[in-house]
Amino acid sequence: MAKTATVRHDDGVMPGESQPTKESVNTGRVVQTMRSPVFAAVVFLATVVQVCADPLTALATGAGEWGHRWPPAVVITLAALGCLAQAVCVTQAARRPVLALLGALACYLAVALWLGVPTWAAPMHLVVAVALFGVGAARSIPVAAAWAGATVAGAAAALGLWAAGAGAPAGAVVGFVLTEGTALASVSFAGVALGMLWAVLERRTQRARRRALAFKAQQAEAVEASRNAERGRIAQELHDVAGQHLAGLVSLCDASVELAPEHPQQALHLIEEVRAEGRYAAASLYGALGDLRAVDSRAQTPTPDLRRLSVLIDFWRDRGMDVQVETTGDLQAPPVVVSTTAYRAISEGLSNIAKHAPGAPVEVRVEVDPVRLTAAVSNGAARRARADEDELGLGWGLDNLREKLALVDGSLNASPNDRGGWHLGVEIPFPRTTEAERE
Template sequence: MSLQAGTRSSSSLTSPTSIGGALIEPQTIERRILGSRRSALIFALTVFVATVIPVLSVPISALVATQGQWDFPVPMALTLGLLVAGCAAQSAMLLVSDRHPALAVAGATAIYLALAIGLGVPKWLVPMQAVIAIALFLLATRTTALRGLLSLVVVVVVLVVGMLLWVLSLGEPLGVAIGFIVAESIAIVAIAGGAAVLGVWWGAQTRRLLLERHRADTARREHEKRVEEARGRERARIAQELHDVAGQHLAGLIALADAAMSLAPEHPERALELVEDVRNEGRFAAASLAGALADFRAVGATPIEATRDLRRADELVSYWQKRGMPLTIQSSGPLEELPAVVSTTAYRALQEALTNAAKHAPGAAVQVDLAHSPGMLELHVRNEPPRPGTEPLPGLNLGWGLTGMREHIDLLRGTMTSGDTADGGWGVRVRIPVAHID
């Protein structure tokens, strides 16, 4: 068959506009057709119908125009059957593009080239170039830009070389062969190239969105981790608060109970008043512990009360004074300007020292000296010897203890000393440098 005979077709089928318009859809199809076997089959069937109708319209139109005269050497039934089978096989290749996109491109290209050369009717098969373009698009979305463009080059070279060899085998003049190959090359490059470039862009956009989603998920997990760590720190703070509240209030309760027992034989009315104080103190302690436990159990809740520091030292002193401790305090320097960690640690040390004084020397006078000089905080707590006839109060080892106090102060490069005083009492001295702490 001559080249001129093999190219008789409707001019509308050679227009790249309609085919290019069909290539717009895969950018949304790519996300859906391979999601399930059913959707992939529906897509392949749709491509088959969209391809086989324009392919068959050319020979059928020619048959109608010639009033039923079939001028081609291949029988009409065989020609139409091969065209339908070729379109079906080419569309079926898209079913494997999910796992084997390169195989889908190779299969679609080979089927098109075999029909075009075997039947000698390349112009009839222009719609089948769209299937090659779809396969290239799906390949380009799943690989790198370089591999996608290399696949395009390979497809174009195979098609152009195959067509050139076929034209030369027909014995056509060189000028006719060159003109035909140039026209075919432009059409193939326009269709397949556009699809490949679109696939590369779509793949890059998809990967960018996936990366942003991954970063967002990572940021969310990091945020949740930081929140959980903050909750852990808050729980630890509240646990320490429970420790200190229990120690302080129990020391007060035992001190009041001890005083009531001492007064009961000679002053029963006063002893009853102290028992009433014990009851009130117990209620206050229960309320304080309940509040701290509520904070402890409320995951993610904002603490009701900030961590106590030396700015509340007067409250601590007042607490013990109300419970019968002869306690005085002298302070100098701007305590409110202390770094938070220093002020909190010193408050805990003061709290522990006063609890120990109530335990080991109930009723003894206690003196507290606080001094904040440039670069240094000094705390000195000393109590007089226990009164005759008093015994240490048991069961108050609920705070940091001397070892715990020293460990916390050492972390701040401070020092703590404790021991007997000259008058037989007990003293605790704490020194914490503040110049190196922001």
């Protein structure tokens, strides 16, 4: 079968995307269904019942006389074989639509003209229309329309010649051709039009599928780029934060070695500085490695700190918590690792109050001075009790918070208060600068 030219459209095609040809559309699921033996069996049964219904009914009831030159059993059997051959021809519509059409048309004309029973053969028009559906799906619109017109014209001409050869008057021949030709034309052009429409929809579906695959590939590339960027951010954080602390450790160790012989007390003091500096380096590594573990599982956002305290408070106020806040000092002054740890402590305290003391009034205090940060969350008695309070948490929050505070040499105080509620307080010292000590 000769290949047809590629049919191009301008609607919704991505740059660089090729248009599907009619040949590629012809492999669609609807037309491919015609190749199924089940489809052929359904077409055959539907056609043969209609073709043979009238003669079988007439023979069974004894109405009228049999005027055919061949016996009824022979004519009915040949008509049924013609229906079977026509159904088999239609199964080729997916791969050879034109040959399927010519075969279906030939079977119809053989039953109608060779057997001389055009009225019986009228139901075979529909099978011809099914074959034209395959042509409409596989060929360009002008070609498919030409085949539909040629089918109707050829069948009408053959019917007219047969009627004239049978000795029918001219008026009867014209009326016969108009009747049979109109019936065939109505279903034929409907079939080819449906095939054309289906082909258009199939091409749009294929374009949409290719666009979806392209977008999926772009999304995968964007996700991978985002992961690489996040890994780069973590590497930069390790370089800028943890690397700085580690470099400070090396400097402090060098200085303590130099001072130890003549100034042992100062050397011991520097060793204390090494200890403090090591805690901050460990805390920085802890946060960066935690981010690294989460790169492949969730999108990353900047680690919140006290600069987002108002957002945290508004979050709980929007959910009905009565929160009063008092801050002293500059919340932007503490080092990042101190600020994020304090933020986590306040967040943990508010979450615990929401779980265990619903409706209780809450006070949040944050104090920043030159050497330390102090934060506290306290609440009064709960206004309503929960029967399932013991099931609200796993008990890991305070333990994790203690671990984070230990890394920055901080302390945690969690205990009942005199208002029937709970108090959670943290104190985190700032890292000491060694330059001033050396001077």
